[in-house]
Amino acid sequence: MSSILTNNGAMVALQTLKGINSGLATTQSEISTGKSVASAKDNAAVWAISKVMESDVKGFDGISGSLALGESTVAVARQASETVTDLLTDIKGKIVAAQEENVDRGKIQTDIVALTDQIKSVVGAAQFNGLNLIDGSSSGDMNVLSSLDRDASGNVNASKIQVSRQNLSVTTPVTAQNFATGDLGANAPDYLSGGGTTQSSTNDALTAAATAANGGGTETITVGQVAEGIGYEIVLDGLDIKTADGSTANGTRTFQYVASDSDGTADVTRNLLSQMNSFFSAATDGSYTAVLGANANEITITNNSGTDVDVGLRATSGGTAGSDVSTGGLGALANIDVTSDAGATGALSSIDALIEKATDSAAAFGSAEGRIQTQADFIADLSGSMKAGIGALVDANMEEASARLQALQTQQQLGIQALSIANQQPQNIMSLFR
Template structure:
């Protein structure tokens, strides 16, 4: 039955054409945005996931900036620490030169003071964007934002790389030890603190005359035992008739004094270790290798054994005094002990040797700590960069359009659209055939 009121063919053709036009519009939107999911209506779950991941990418961009800032700050601190280590090594060279005979120690001390000022200048300049990690003004760790951690429940927490500050300030409070001025009551009392082959001497005149000094023949040893320890007790060893190197070559006979004032927390081993280190540093710096050696021994590590292989006898003297003041430094460390170094005297020159080794170790440890932190920050920075690329790739795989497929689909839809228009036109022409029935 034909009807001029209801054209089923036209209705079908019209719905088909509407569907084609809708698909064509979607395809054109994909082409213009480059995304197969550009809004929530396209695919709500995929769109939501992609937006969360996009926010993480933005966050990691900020983290990358934070890591770059931290890396630059650490690079400055590490470079400064290495420079300070070099300057301290130069100071050690000056101190070693002061151990020899026939040198102008006053001029050497002037050079040491100049190098100390240079270290102070380096410390002051070692800042990046106002943050200085080596000036000792703060003990708080520097925290570098390193990651955003998203848990399975969607909550996010920040992770940090903590960098410990290293104080290399030469202005850190420190004081030199002050040797006691009160002799022990007698030789027996003195021997309770330190004893050797003969009784411990108790006055300066004994050094001058050689009284109560132990003669150590070529090939022989002398063992000195540190006994009781109390705060302020001053331990002194003197080595006489040593073959000490002379500037320009050769050697001369000379004496050296080694001193240590015990602190409240020192043990017999601490006292023995400090004296041994002073003697060992002097032997290495100012005498020929093999002439003299010193070793630490005993059950409690409180015995100092001095060996003589120089070819001639030497004398070893001991002295105990009370009422001294132990050297002190700020608890935060620093290089303040540089201000207490004074090589203008024999005792000051020998004490400076062991002191400078400790300061060099401190600066080396600081440089190593900053270098290690630098490596961590650089590694994390590389990881964040790689992770960001992976997140972007993941987002793209979910929402980006396949442009080859979209191009083919566009052409197909355009053909379908043309056919749909023709089909609709033919369906609309169908009622015209009814006119022939009324002619």
């Protein structure tokens, strides 16, 4: 049945043409944008995934910058540590030369001082963007942002590479004038105590607080309280100290530390203990040891020599906190003096420990630098893989789009032709009424 009111053929042709035009518009959008999923309306799930991945790629770009900065900082510290190691090796050569009695030890000492000053210069200059990892200004680790880890629930955690600082500073020991000026009186044992009486006044002669007997005798010293300006002094009398000819002589050694406002009992204990261990390893035959006691504020001294050792203690107030041998990783350099037989012998014993410390520092930084570089390479590869994954999700297949465009253009022309024929159908009814 023919009708002039309803043209079914035209309606079918029109709907077909609309579908063709819609497909053609989509294909043209893919070709112009290069994406099959350009917005959330194209494919909400894929679009959301791609945006999360794109944000991660942006984050990894920032991580690459962090790793580059961290690697440069560590590289500077490693190079400085290697330079310090070389300078310490030169100092060892001077110390070995000073073992001869018929050399000018004064001039050798001058060379050693000059090399020590050069080490100070190297340590002070070993900074990158203001951060120095070897000057002992801080004991906290340097954290280098290394990754963003996303779990299955979508939670993101930042991973970091920890780089331990190394203390290669050369500092000046505390001097007598800033050690103590005030008398604590009866309160002195509250700050420093052992098996006997603790002296307090700088004007009084220091008496033995206890005796660490030979043959494994021990004496435990306790740091009870800490306050800024309090001076802590331990005197060991009767020590067997090495001399230049390889024998030993009876002598006395004093260890001092003035507390700062940031020190606790463990800090004071650790500083005094470090001074003792440095001296015992450099100037004695190993008959004496000092270790932490049962608590972090206790020092236990053991005497395995053939003679008794008197232990004297003093606590004073009014001191000025300053540097000491233990605060600088290479602080023992300040005590090297080869102008005497005993000094030359002691220096030879201590220099190897300093070289080992510098070598260990360079090795630690080298290991950290290698790890940072490996992580940087991984982040670069990971970022590239994620970009490729995003492209696989949202990028248009241009070969397929090109072929589809040609087909749709042909269909569009045919659709227009079909609609034109359908629109002419009512005019054919006129011939029925002629």
